[in-house]
Amino acid sequence: MILNEAIQEIVDNVLSVSEELEPNNIEEMTGMIKSSKNVFVMGLGRSGLVARAFAMRLMHLEISVYVVGETTTPALTTEDCLISISGSGETFSIISAAEIARKRGTNIIAVTSYVDSTLGKMADLVVHIKGRTKIDSEKNYITRQINGKHQSLSPLGTLFEVTSLIFLDGLIAQLMVEMGKTEQDMKARHTVIE
Amino acid sequence: MILNEAIQEIVDNVLSVSEELEPNNIEEMTGMIKSSKNVFVMGLGRSGLVARAFAMRLMHLEISVYVVGETTTPALTTEDCLISISGSGETFSIISAAEIARKRGTNIIAVTSYVDSTLGKMADLVVHIKGRTKIDSEKNYITRQINGKHQSLSPLGTLFEVTSLIFLDGLIAQLMVEMGKTEQDMKARHTVIE
Amino acid sequence: MILNEAIQEIVDNVLSVSEELEPNNIEEMTGMIKSSKNVFVMGLGRSGLVARAFAMRLMHLEISVYVVGETTTPALTTEDCLISISGSGETFSIISAAEIARKRGTNIIAVTSYVDSTLGKMADLVVHIKGRTKIDSEKNYITRQINGKHQSLSPLGTLFEVTSLIFLDGLIAQLMVEMGKTEQDMKARHTVIE
Amino acid sequence: MILNEAIQEIVDNVLSVSEELEPNNIEEMTGMIKSSKNVFVMGLGRSGLVARAFAMRLMHLEISVYVVGETTTPALTTEDCLISISGSGETFSIISAAEIARKRGTNIIAVTSYVDSTLGKMADLVVHIKGRTKIDSEKNYITRQINGKHQSLSPLGTLFEVTSLIFLDGLIAQLMVEMGKTEQDMKARHTVIE
Numbered sequence: 001m002i003l004n005e006a007i008q009e010i011v012d013n014v015l016s017v018s019e020e021l022e023p024n025n026i027e028e029m030t031g032m033i034k035s036s037k038n039v040f041v042m043g044l045g046r047s048g049l050v051a052r053a054f055a056m057r058l059m060h061l062e063i064s065v066y067v068v069g070e071t072t073t074p075a076l077t078t079e080d081c082l083i084s085i086s087g088s089g090e091t092f093s094i095i096s097a098a099e100i101a102r103k104r105g106t107n108i109i110a111v112t113s114y115v116d117s118t119l120g121k122m123a124d125l126v127v128h129i130k131g132r133t134k135i136d137s138e139k140n141y142i143t144r145q146i147n148g149k150h151q152s153l154s155p156l157g158t159l160f161e162v163t164s165l166i167f168l169d170g171l172i173a174q175l176m177v178e179m180g181k182t183e184q185d186m187k188a189r190h191t192v193i194e
Numbered sequence: 195m196i197l198n199e200a201i202q203e204i205v206d207n208v209l210s211v212s213e214e215l216e217p218n219n220i221e222e223m224t225g226m227i228k229s230s231k232n233v234f235v236m237g238l239g240r241s242g243l244v245a246r247a248f249a250m251r252l253m254h255l256e257i258s259v260y261v262v263g264e265t266t267t268p269a270l271t272t273e274d275c276l277i278s279i280s281g282s283g284e285t286f287s288i289i290s291a292a293e294i295a296r297k298r299g300t301n302i303i304a305v306t307s308y309v310d311s312t313l314g315k316m317a318d319l320v321v322h323i324k325g326r327t328k329i330d331s332e333k334n335y336i337t338r339q340i341n342g343k344h345q346s347l348s349p350l351g352t353l354f355e356v357t358s359l360i361f362l363d364g365l366i367a368q369l370m371v372e373m374g375k376t377e378q379d380m381k382a383r384h385t386v387i388e
Numbered sequence: 389m390i391l392n393e394a395i396q397e398i399v400d401n402v403l404s405v406s407e408e409l410e411p412n413n414i415e416e417m418t419g420m421i422k423s424s425k426n427v428f429v430m431g432l433g434r435s436g437l438v439a440r441a442f443a444m445r446l447m448h449l450e451i452s453v454y455v456v457g458e459t460t461t462p463a464l465t466t467e468d469c470l471i472s473i474s475g476s477g478e479t480f481s482i483i484s485a486a487e488i489a490r491k492r493g494t495n496i497i498a499v500t501s502y503v504d505s506t507l508g509k510m511a512d513l514v515v516h517i518k519g520r521t522k523i524d525s526e527k528n529y530i531t532r533q534i535n536g537k538h539q540s541l542s543p544l545g546t547l548f549e550v551t552s553l554i555f556l557d558g559l560i561a562q563l564m565v566e567m568g569k570t571e572q573d574m575k576a577r578h579t580v581i582e
Numbered sequence: 583m584i585l586n587e588a589i590q591e592i593v594d595n596v597l598s599v600s601e602e603l604e605p606n607n608i609e610e611m612t613g614m615i616k617s618s619k620n621v622f623v624m625g626l627g628r629s630g631l632v633a634r635a636f637a638m639r640l641m642h643l644e645i646s647v648y649v650v651g652e653t654t655t656p657a658l659t660t661e662d663c664l665i666s667i668s669g670s671g672e673t674f675s676i677i678s679a680a681e682i683a684r685k686r687g688t689n690i691i692a693v694t695s696y697v698d699s700t701l702g703k704m705a706d707l708v709v710h711i712k713g714r715t716k717i718d719s720e721k722n723y724i725t726r727q728i729n730g731k732h733q734s735l736s737p738l739g740t741l742f743e744v745t746s747l748i749f750l751d752g753l754i755a756q757l758m759v760e761m762g763k764t765e766q767d768m769k770a771r772h773t774v775i776e
Contacts, residue, residue, distance in 0.1 A: 003608060006755035007600045010748050011593050018589045026585055046638055049631040052265045053743070056628055059266040060738070069457075071246045071261045072253045074383050093481055153755040155765045156642070156772065161635070162748060166592050169744060173588035173735040183737045189268050190738065197414055200561035201406045204554050205399050212395045220391055240444055243437040247549070250434055254544070263651075287675055347561040349571045350448070350578065355441070356554060360398050363550060367394035367541040377543045384544065440653045447654040455653045459634045460641040462771050577656050 006153035013159045014166050017130050028125055030175055036081040042068040042097055043085035046161045051085050054168040060186035078105035087131050087160035089117025098122045113160050131160030200347035207353045208360050211324050222319055224369055230275040236262040236291055237279035240355045245279050248362040254380035272299035281325050281354035283311025292316045307354050325354030394541035401547045402554050405518050416513055418563055424469040430456040430485055431473035434549045439473050442556040448574035449563055466493035475519050475548035477505025486510045501548050517555055519548030588735035595741045596748050599712050610707055612757055618663040624650040624679055625667035628743045633667050636750040642768035660687035669713050669742035671699025680704045695742050713742030
């Protein structure tokens, strides 16, 4: 089925990104998260859902975390860090938020496909999560055309979004070990009202 | 215009509720809020929006507050209080949440039109916010019929919802004075990312 | 109690705004809403909650409505209208959204305290909802100082937000009559999953 | 790094689920989605974020879709289908919603790890997305203990949630082909206000 091919395309991207992650980079990211007073996460559209899914797990680890745009999110301070998730690194309100964060002395971590994007350049730390690049997209298009398949199986930002989610879930595992937290600890913080 | 009549109907309800509020009751509510480690607010539909609007101001007052259902809301504890906003006091998931809160030893404050509702009976403290009662609704219906107006100008839960919002904004003013907070203090906590 | 005074302050603003509403202006607003293919509403912070509360009632009236920023909100078209709620009329992302709406030929209705603000000037139709103006605020400050009360009882955007909500609920009553909808019709559209 | 191991654990689950998917089952699901007047999606916690991410793409495909709990979601009808995402299939409010859906004659599709759960039994169609089962969890525990690793690398519902997201993104690819939609078509529906 097309469905299985699409899943394979996503898995291939995830594994390729996983191989390229640099231990120093990751260590710096977990370090910033652990040493911040509050962690703020931000993303728009599906990247915003990825940000929220990550925030839930940070909360389970008893890290003080806020989602930009939710009801009880306070102002940024110099003791906080802002994790911005944006495939293009050019999303308008992500850039505006990063500008405010810089003025207020908040550390910025960018999770993006484009290290040289406006967001990438503004960030104190950049994690590169490859999605479908324009060049890939053209090459794939020709391959698909030859094979009689004319459309992408992971439309729009799908590859970046799903890969970011899995990367951040991996980071949660990393944080669990570094912080000596067990799944039982996390369950105790799990919201009980559903 | 119909619009002005509808506004007057809402204002009449607000003023009538304001007159009937009992100082002891209010003092107990602000006391519970100030002495809780975390305040949780909950409501469904438009009452949920009222809960959120209240939560934002509590956050501006530096009270630790969470909205049930948002991303980073943790589990309830015995040191917390849950403020449930429900006109009927019978909304299913509000009742389920109150049951969990009771099991976990969390104080419950009900904001409802029905003191004798399931929620009202479960709560440690009830604030009565009159909306359109069934009897009122019938009487109004006859008055309207006589005047040739056959429909309500504040449909569904409108009276309860708007009156609750204004009551809770009044409570914020009360808390500001009790806590010695100024508008400037609140501004400093206001989210800066928009 | 301070609480009753704060409620009175809000009610006074609501009644004063209600008196100043112009029938032509309101008629134009309900006309635009009824003739649009889709209505989009937008606001930030507590104004965003007001926008959502209004959107729920529009949905109950079977008007096709979307909240900007929610999951399933599509792109704007020339057949749609965008209702932007902003006290200052200068909120950054409200202005950016209005710019996009203009480029796409979407009608803009501004609900704001400042008719001459950037948003006010971009809009096809402006409804003026007075909040606490700077001058009012100073005058009130002196009155309060004389009376020994040094702080505002309706901090930040409270007056604008609550007054906008009640104005928009009045507009729903107006639309009900104009569209010949009853409360029973609205109940049938009410979400049943809670 | 632990992070890479955790990513591998997730990928293994995704590939194993992908292999076990039955074409008839998938065809029935895409059929129900295409023939429904409105599609409703529902999930709680991180499964709710997965539901929203799926809803965005359905909207891009011009399928009329609503997220249960969002502002403008109307009542269910006999012409609609409800897609409920729940790892355990026992989440309280998911079950309540499914009961209401059944009373109203709405088709139910369950995406769950437990085909025999309360939700699974109520559904008209069940898609099985394996997560960490209790037995797996014990076996893994022993393996981990032997290897000196005492905690899970994909805590709580992570495996189910991520695998469901990728499965549903695969389903979007399937629907694109079945409906003859291109990525360009989807871009045109993409929200332009950010």
